[in-house]
Amino acid sequence: MKDLIPEATVRRLSHYLRCIEMMEKCCYGENLQSKDLARMCSISDSVVRRDLSYFGTFGIKGVGYDLKRLKDSIKRILGLTEKKKVVVVGVGNIGRALIGYLSRVDGFEVVAAFDNDPQKIGKKIGKIKIEDAVNITPITANLNAEIAVVAVPSDEAQKVVNRLVKGRVKGILNFALVPLKVPDDVTVRYIELLTELEVLTYNIKKRRKS
Amino acid sequence: MKDLIPEATVRRLSHYLRCIEMMEKCCYGENLQSKDLARMCSISDSVVRRDLSYFGTFGIKGVGYDLKRLKDSIKRILGLTEKKKVVVVGVGNIGRALIGYLSRVDGFEVVAAFDNDPQKIGKKIGKIKIEDAVNITPITANLNAEIAVVAVPSDEAQKVVNRLVKGRVKGILNFALVPLKVPDDVTVRYIELLTELEVLTYNIKKRRKS
DNA sequence: TTTTCCTTGTGAAAGTTTTAACTTTCACAT
DNA sequence: ATGTGAAAGTTAAAACTTTCACAAGGAAAA
Known part of the structure; x- marks a missing residue:
């Protein structure tokens, strides 16, 4: 049980979880082997075993993993034991899309939405009322959204993030194209759509040449 | 001018470009030093220099980089010389958000949108008419969207991707939570919103413990 | 012209992640 | 009870990335 886990490993755990859930739906069976999981994720089986071994031992040698038990283990590792409360700040195109997306995902639940546009404040998106962004701190703290x-x-x-941090948020998924400053106990992950498109463009150009 | 460039380097080039454009707007001046760019991106200056050095030499020792020239160089490296045509498949929450987002970004232009929902086909989003997803291949090929x-x-x-590949698309930004199979000359980049949230959850849990 | 200053560009080391090969262990058949 | 086969878990090597420190080189001042 190592202390520092490669980020790629954590990402793959999430992939494994999704595969397992898909397999459950398809009545795949009780037993699951690293090579099956690997094939589904388009990676090699030793990566699967390596990733899992960071966190302990979950399988039976010569046999494989128990599907349900492995699923539970991965959920526990990732901390997905109960529904997580999410607040969304910014109800433009992307904010709205996220609210819609998360309503159809279990494991996460949007409990509040914020914007600073008076036109939007007070309106509803699904069941969520749009609140004034000046109230991010008290509302978030009160809801205990992490x-x-x-x-x-x-x-x-950055201004929004400062309010969220005061409201005791511990993890931020950031779609804005700026690096955010947060205290050590807060994690930020970046979704950089423009960067992704630009990297794509680079790759296209490069492959054309080779 | 190395052959294989770290992916992180390419991502950072995109960041540098964004910083430079921001600096231009703020009348930052003609000259730019690696340490300034580094500060804006919250990284170290040697990373900036190393990243650029993969592609050639762009600065003047003892002085720095010419802002405008560096911007053009990075654009050329990334292949951002002309507007790129983008097609969007799937006009749900996220597809719609992307169309809206890209309309306010220069460098990329949505030229077609597709869905398989008869309710949606024929309707318009901004200037874009939603086409039937069965026509992905001919329309994409005809528009020359990459x-x-x-x-x-x-x-x-996967079905959609197969049609796109036939339509000569060379780069795919994938929001679906499955690995896609594509020929060697096609690049896929994944945006895994659920995975990001799960990784965030893992990080929150981990930091609470330490 | 020469010296000094300054920042770039880069070689080498350190650190990290991935890959592949190897060892161990369990289940089951004999 | 024991041997065999198969797949998990582990170790070691390779590949890749980042970091560090300094040499190189141009600009400006003396």
């Missing part, structure tokens, strides 16, 4: 999605223009992102 | 955004349910993603 995760926030930030989908506001870049120049407002 | 980039596609895939925002359809996971179980339809």
Whole structure:
């Protein structure tokens, strides 16, 4: 049980979990082998075993893993034991999409949405009323939401994040294209759509040449 | 000028570009030093220099980089010389958000949108008419679009991708939570929103303990 | 012209992640 | 009870990335 786990490993655990859930639906069977999981994820089986071994031993040698037990183990490792409360800041295109997306995902639940546009404040998206962004701190603290999605223009992102941090948010999914400053106990993950498109463009150009 | 460039380097080039454009707007000046760029990106200056050095030499020792020249160089490296045509497949929450987002970004332009829902086909989003997803191949080929955004349910993603590949798409930004099979000359990049949230959850749990 | 200053560009080391090969252990058949 | 086969878990090597420190080289001042 190592202390520092490669980030790629954690990402893959999430992939494994999704595969397992898909397999459950398809009545795949009780037993699951690293090579099956690997094939589904388009990686090699030794990566699967390596990844799992960071966290302990979950399988039976010569046999494989118990599907249900492995699923539970991965959920526990990732901390997905109960529904997580999420607040969304910025109800533009992307914020709205996230609210819609998360409503159809279990494991996460949008409990509040914020914007600073008076036109939007007070309106509803599904069951969620849009609150004024000035109230981020008290509302978030009160709801005990640990995760926030930030989908506001870049120049407002840091301000919003400061309020979220005061509201005791511990994890932020940031769609704004700026690096955010947060205390050590807060994690930020970046979704950089423009960067992804630009990397894609680079790859296209490169492959054309070779 | 190395042959294989770290992916992280390419991502950072995109960040540098964004910083430079921001600096231009703020009348930062003609000259730019690696340490300034580094500060803006919250990284160290040697990373900036190393990243650039993969592609050639762009600065003047003892002085720095010419802002405008560096911007053009990075654009050229990334292949951002002309507007790129993008097609969007799947006009749900996320597809719609992407269309809206890209309309306000220069460098990329949505030229077609597809869905398989008869309710949606024929309707318009901004200037874009939603086409039937069965026509992906001819329309995409005809428009000469090289980039596609895939925002359809996971179980339809591969089918859609096959049509895109036939339509000569060379880069795919995939929001579906499945690995896609594509020929060697096609690049896929994954945006895994659920995975990001799960990794965030893992990090929150871990930090609470330490 | 020469010296000094300054920042770039880069070689080498350190650190990290992935890959592959190997060892161990369990279940089951004999 | 024991041997065999198969797949998990582990170790070691390779590949890749980042970091560090300094040499190189141009600009400006003396």
